[in-house]
Amino acid sequence: VLTPEVAGVIVVKCSGSGIDRQAVCDDVARLRARGEPVVLVHGGGSEIDELLGALGHEPEYYTSPSGVTSRRSTAPVVDAMTMALTGRVKPSFLRHLLACDVPAVGLTGIDGGLLRARRKPAVRAVVGGRRLSLRDELSGRITRVDGGLLRSLLRVGITPVLSPPALDEHGEVVNVNADRVAAAVAVALGARALVFLASVAGVLADVRVPASLLPVVTLGGPRVAMPGSGGMTAKLLACREALEGGVGEVRVACGENRSPVLAALAGGGTSMVLQGETASVEGVDGHG
Ligand SMILES: Nc1ncnc2c1ncn2[C@@H]1O[C@H](COP(=O)(O)OP(=O)(O)O)[C@@H](O)[C@H]1O
Ligand SMILES: [Mg+2]
Numbered sequence: 001v002l003t004p005e006v007a008g009v010i011v012v013k014c015s016g017s018g019i020d021r022q023a024v025c026d027d028v029a030r031l032r033a034r035g036e037p038v039v040l041v042h043g044g045g046s047e048i049d050e051l052l053g054a055l056g057h058e059p060e061y062y063t064s065p066s067g068v069t070s071r072r073s074t075a076p077v078v079d080a081m082t083m084a085l086t087g088r089v090k091p092s093f094l095r096h097l098l099a100c101d102v103p104a105v106g107l108t109g110i111d112g113g114l115l116r117a118r119r120k121p122a123v124r125a126v127v128g129g130r131r132l133s134l135r136d137e138l139s140g141r142i143t144r145v146d147g148g149l150l151r152s153l154l155r156v157g158i159t160p161v162l163s164p165p166a167l168d169e170h171g172e173v174v175n176v177n178a179d180r181v182a183a184a185v186a187v188a189l190g191a192r193a194l195v196f197l198a199s200v201a202g203v204l205a206d207v208r209v210p211a212s213l214l215p216v217v218t219l220g221g222p223r224v225a226m227p228g229s230g231g232m233t234a235k236l237l238a239c240r241e242a243l244e245g246g247v248g249e250v251r252v253a254c255g256e257n258r259s260p261v262l263a264a265l266a267g268g269g270t271s272m273v274l275q276g277e278t279a280s281v282e283g284v285d286g287h288g
Helices: 021-033 045-054 075-099 147-155 178-188 232-244 260-265
Strands: 010-014 038-042 061-063 069-071 104-108 115-119 123-127 130-134 140-145 159-163 193-198 216-219 249-254 270-274
Touching: 010 021, 010 178, 010 260, 021 038, 021 075, 021 260, 038 075, 038 178, 045 075, 061 123, 069 232, 075 104, 075 159, 140 178, 147 159, 147 178, 159 178, 178 193, 178 232, 193 232, 193 260, 216 232, 232 249, 232 270, 249 260
Parallel strands: 010 038, 010 193, 038 159, 104 159, 193 249, 216 270
Antiparallel strands: 061 069, 115 140, 123 130, 249 270
16 A cells, blocks of 8 residues: 555554554554554563573663653663564564565665764763763654655555664764653654553552552643653653654553554543643653
8 A cells, every 4th residue: 555645643652661563563554554544653561671681791771860761772772672572572572563465664764874872971870879970871852754665665665674773973973862862853753653662551640559540640841850760761751752753642652552552642541731831741650
């Protein structure tokens, strides 16, 4: 099926774990059949940890002073991460998509220079209550997305399956947060919706209580940090970036449902909305 226009793109970001990949891909096929093109963005949390372990590295995380938790990305970690994403996670999405007759192509930010990032110079981190400066950290913040390349693929009916890493300003490979990749891609494509599928039902008022799903979270003000929230703070930042960039609908929803993307688009999970400087998500108890 040739898609003459690339309007109404839906960006779906899949967590590294707790996602029914087959079900996600079935939904991508259904949406595509309705003329709604999808860009899949993925990370690979558990697969990265597994490969790191097999290569003799302990997975490490650090928290920025503003409360965002990130994977510690030294050179061997970026290497292993790239191998896990391109060698394990991405092929599984591609296999499922091809099995439901969706032509799909796997990409990282390196392919075609698709994702450009600015390397974080000396990352400030809190480790065991002490503030440290991590000089060998190879991670960055997205500065540019080649929307033209993604649109070219979508226009001929190909579903891009995209993941970190990205290239920095010197052409070096750097890790970037997959949630923020999804947000940047959604903004670059003028996506109509961005859906984050996770191993939780959405944003929870108390992460220890699965039934405490918040149907709506209002993002506003400079702070979106949820103390102790693991990767959820980065997700909330990504949601805010997408909304501020004009993406109409942004949701965080469960990736384990039978039809996770359609269920989210039908109103499942948490709807993220933007408000002035007054509201924020502070007060959410995010012990992760
Ligand atoms: N208030 C909260 N609501 C939902 N999830 C939360 C909350 N606080 C912490 N989390 C944790 O954040 C995780 C999602 O972020 P992350 O681990 O980075 O996963 P991914 O980026 O792969 O989706 C959830 O699996 C959950 O354990
Ligand atoms: Mg994450």
